Amino acid sequence: MYDPTRLAALVAVAEAGSITRAAERLGYTPPALSQQLAKLEREAGAALLVRHHRGTRLTAAGELLVARARRVLDELERARHELASLGGLSGGRLRVGTFMTAGTQLLPPVLSAFRRAHPDVELVVAEYEPPHGVAAVARGETDLALTHTYEPGPVVDPPAGVALEPLMTEELVLVTAPGHALSAGAGRLPRAELAGQPLVSSAPDNANRRQVEAVLAGEGASVAVRCETPGYVLVCALVSAGLGVAVVPEMVARVAVTPLGVRRLDPAGLRRTISVAYRAEEAAPAAETLRALLRGGFGRPS
Template sequence: MYDPTRLAALVAVAEAGSITRAAARLGYTAPALSQQLAKLEREAGAALLVRHHRGARLTAAGELLAARARRVLDEMDRARHELARLAGLSGGRLRVGTFTTAGIHLLPPVLTAFRRAHPDVELAVADYEPPDGVSAVASGAVDLALTHAYEPASPVPLPAGVAAEPLLVEELVLVTAPGHALAGGSGRLPVAGLAGQPLISSAPSHPPRQGVEAALAAAGATPAVVCESPGYALVCALVSAGLGVAVVPEMVAAMAMTPLGVRALEPAGLRRTISVAHRPGEASPAADTLRALLRGAFGRAGAS
């Protein structure tokens, strides 16, 4: 049986004329969409696409499968719409909070899937620097919010009536300029190996910086912070330019817009947990549905 997500990818390429444009439409990266299409070709046992300098076109087998896929996807949309009416998802508004990294790299495909299944539900997305999203859930400003917590760091207690469901746990890793000596070794780099290195870090009160500095102190090393930046995108850009090294979450390193060297650290106790905060006693069908989509999407992200 063909995966509907891959069938939708094929139809999107047929309509957009290129993998890059189709990926942007679906909320994926081009490499991720290419992987889905390659899996579909293996399932079909035939080449479905021919790539050319201006994009991609479907082969005869691809055209045949895309025509059938449109019918399948249309029927699935009808079924979702009818089920949504039964579940109370035929209207209303769902307010979602997120922080920047998850909002850029993980949330769009989830919202695309939600909108496809429930086009009558109005979506609103707001940006919150954790733990402000949790407060927004508690006050009723949003229905649910993606948030994060770092280890080691003192846990922030949740407000009454708010629960946090963990979705993804990722390590913090070292990022350097390409070709940097610390990125070239094999295996994990002991944290003590950062002694004397110029660190690009966040504000002193930011939990990841506190965790890194605590780990360095435990290893008998003194941090040498040469630059502070409020956002990971700028941190990675400065590192890529050779101004220093930094410790960032794996997802940030993997999706940086600038080239980086990446290496895991020892011990592996520096982590970030991404969770969805919600109000269990007041959950709407729309919020429950989006949480289920988040569990599936973040689970795949953690396994990739």
């Protein structure tokens, strides 16, 4: 049986004329969308697309499957709309809090899937630097919020009535200027080799980051540049310019807009866990549905 998500990907490519444009429409990266299409071709047992310098075109098998896929997706959309009406998802507003990295890299495909299934629900997205999103959920300002914690870091219980559901955990990695001596080599870098290295940090008031920096200080690294901003964009830019090294979540390093050297550390005890905060005793259909999509969506390759 064909996966409806992959059928929708094929239809999007047929309509957009290229994998890149279809990926932008669906909220995927082009490599992730290509993987979905490759799996669909294996399921179909035939080539469905031909790539050329201006984009893609459908093969005969692709044309046939797209025609059938549109009918299947239309029926599924009707079913979703009817079920949404029964479940209270035919209108209303869903307020979602997020922090920058998750909001730009992880949340858009999930919200896109939610919107396709429930087009009548108004989405409101607000940015909260952790842990402020958790407090916003407790105050009723937002229905759920993405947040994060670091390891090592303090264990802080959420406010009364708020629960945290972990979605994914990622390593913290070393980032350096391109060509830096510490970025050479494919294996893990012993943390002891950070001794004497100037550190670029964004943790003036963040208890989680302070604990991470305490570990790095124990290895001999000391803060040379302190950014009075919680975001990692400026940190990575300063590192890229050679003002020091930094330890950042792997996702941050992967999507940095400035060139960086990246190296995993040994031992691998520095981590960041991304969770969703929600009001535990309020099972609003829209919030519950989005939580289910977050559970599945955060496991999808980006």
